[in-house]
Amino acid sequence: MNDFFKLIWDYVLQFLGLFLKNWDAIPTETMRLLREFLAKLGALVGFTTPQWIIDAICALVAIVAIIAVFMIMFALMSVFERKILARAQNRYGPNRVGPWGLFQPVADGIKMLTKEDLVPRAADQIVHLLAPVMMVAPALMLPAILPYGHGMTAINLSSGILYFFALSAGTELAVFMAGWSSNNKYSVMGAMRAIAQMISYELPLVMAAIVAAFAAGTLSPDGIVQAQSGYTAGFLPNWYICTPWGFAAGALFYIGALAEANRCPFDLPEGESELVAGHLTEYSGFKYAIFFMAEYVGMFAIVGMFVTLFLGGYNAPFPFLEWIPSYVWFFTKIAAIAFSFVWVRATLPRMRIDHMMQFAWKFMLPMSFAALLALAAWHYAGRNALGWGLSAVLVAAPYLLLGRFCFGNRHSPTNRRYYFSE
């Protein structure tokens, strides 16, 4: 027994010792210590611990850590979003529960848990129950491939980007299941709108991701982040957002991420003035909370993908800031982009459905092809004045042409046509 406590004490000391050394390596070193500790613990009891048990425990620790971090981010986001929106509208926002209203998510959670779970009698009971599960499962699996820091990728897949988009495709099915099983016209219409929006915006989203993958020459998120390390001329980071084609693709990915996360100005599926609450109309209590949670975790995952693909992932923006640990940079960037999402929500009105579809198919899709062409020009001209100029022209010209000619002349009003009521 004495040996047992000695072993634990030894490893606690080693863990604390990590904080005196390189902070950047704390998470990876902790996992290494855990592996060592488990092996020695087995030896202490009298048998060799099989490798698969060590692997399973380490995987479990990583899963718990990632899900806990994303849950805390969801809780903080739900209160800060309301705070920021309130500030934008000259109000105080939630400030009753806890200091500065910080415990608001706890109160919300208790309220949601104790609410009655209503299921309509005409609903398809099993599909109605399975829809939130189908929604939350892919959302919780998405963060697994994001590179959080140096060597901090939970699953380092060689086709990680594909994994990300393959899983997020499951969301459409969940939305359909929720809408159809509710047996409610508003629900079905909301679900159909949501699916149309997701499918339309997934194309430019994937095309923009392909631009980053082409530039790095790999589909692995960690490889893409490593390709963006270093600086041009000593100060400009080699992030893809800092190049003409990367700026175009990054902007497209940002807009696509807004639409995929059903955020304003693309929150038509939940347009409460027209559709009650879309596919969520017949959900209440904790099932509603689960939809909400899946949406926010999915949003953080896609923001993390945006940071990985275009904002240099865990790389520091300037050489003299490299002493700050890489994972701090990653989460700082996620927080900044999430803040900009809230800012956009506070600023822009909701789009009309036909404008939204036209924007996706007539503007964003051709622009993503233009970004790909600009990348090709950059690749063959090289990272010099010719490359910069050529790719800038290849991005700016389609932008101006599409903006000018695709949507007609906005200053001469014509009779409005309602395509859906004819």
Add this chain to the structure above:
Amino acid sequence: MHDLLQRFLSLPWDQLPQWLFLIPAGIMLLAAAGAVVFRNLIHCALWLVLSFAALGVLYMALGAEFVGFVQLLVYVGAVSMLVIFAILLTPSDEVSASNNPLVHFKLSSAVNAVIGVAVTGLVLVGLLAAIFFSPRAGGVTLPAVAPTLPVAKIGENLLSHTLLPLQAVAVLLTAAMIGAALLAKEDKRS
């Protein structure tokens, strides 16, 4: 107690992954059966999607990660939506009325069952015959460890050995897309 634990841990756990493939395979077969058994068309479509997803998991279990993800992306993401939209947009009473020539052949359920069993049996016998009597049967030795194919290798192969089929497929898909756009375009004359 200690001895039991030691024996439990020394079981051949390394061979477990070889047998785990039975789980997605079983789910796939059951879901495929569910896709034809149920009366509600949407339920059938959902079972079909489950069968697609299980097939994707099966690919991944066999080490073909890339194909597995593409299976999920294309079938669970896109084809399932296509099937569901087709079901929802088709008026349900049209098929059962005079349009369907098969309706006029009113067969008893016994005859139906016999036909169903006969067709299924024929397909199964054909499959088994193809497996066992093909010239390569028995001569194929599988490698002990499933080979993993890097994504870059697939890309190189697509753009060198199979470049012509790839481009043919691209032309075909473009033609299909133009055709779809033409069908969906509103009629200016009316």
